[in-house]
Amino acid sequence: MNKNINEKILIIYLPTGSGHLSNAKALKAEFVRQGYSDVKLYDPISPFSALGKFLMGTGYMIASQKIPMIWNLIYRGDESRLGCCLTHLIGLVFSFYGMLKICREYKPTRIVCTHAIPVYAVKYCAKKYRIPVSIVITDPFDPPRVWWDGHTFDLFCYSKEAGHWLEQHGVPARRIHAYNLLVQGKYFTPMKQDQIAAFMFNEGFDPEKPLVLMVGGGDGLPKAIKIFRRLVISKKDFQLAVICGRDIDTYNILTLLSIAYEKKRTIRIYGFVSTVYELMNSAHIVIIKAGPSVIAEALALKKPMLIASSLPGQEWPNIHWVTKHQLGFYCYKPSLVKKRVEELLQDPIKYDRLKQKLKQYDFKNTLPTMAGDILTINRVMH
Incomplete structure (x- = not known):
């Protein structure tokens, strides 16, 4: 048994998109799998500040999905020293009380922080209570300055590519630990064909027909309505599933729109579901946003992916990485999504070529290694 099995591990996250929570949950599940039962997920802002909760939740969603120009300005600002300092100070104001409270009451022996905004409050508590801290960087390729500036914690x-990027920007190599995109371990174990067929039958799909899945994470897929309108008029014979997540407006609109086409093709509109793994296993093609979590899920299951939207600035490197390795296509407008879907469905050679690229790419589950390495960091730094 691990001699540190009685550790109390505190994982910090913020509700700025479902990807951060997904990563935090994956880390918690892995720590528990390795025998560490006392692991706590914690948001140090939302329970203590109505304004902070609005900014991190609704404000983030409005800026990133409804007014992308604003989000691009915010993200680019975090690449400068002044913008980085401002972001950290705002985070300190909103997260300071929550961090002090949890450190006094929970008394963690280790902190894993999956968000850059509360890092100053984390830094204060780490120094005050002498707690080792690890920062898990969720921007996978070109992380902005806000992740590493103002502290000396180890960076995972x-x-x-992210490791090289950090070194090029002056971060000492001893602080950098590089792995693969983070994804829950189950995605590396695909469902068997009979399991897929049974699931599809229960959901009302025909297991013999290709299924096209639109999924963008817990917050839904931007441009989903426009893409849906294009796909449902396609003459190709395929089934369509859309996961809207918490985007209730899109869910309601697509539910109404699907009624007019339900006699022509099988369509299922989902809200926030717990069957993303099963639906992605069942899919012939997945249409996604450029978030690292959903890219990692598609890559682990070797599913041809069409990236249909992204957060300006922040997720552009993700698109570049996918297309550079020929693991999928970037379709910046709905008409291109429809064109690519039809091409892949009517051309088995092109589809098989893409599947082969996905199978050949050496994408391993490094989550157990990352979790294990985090537990070896015992330096109390700030």
């Missing part, structure tokens, strides 16, 4: 990143 999702790619060798």
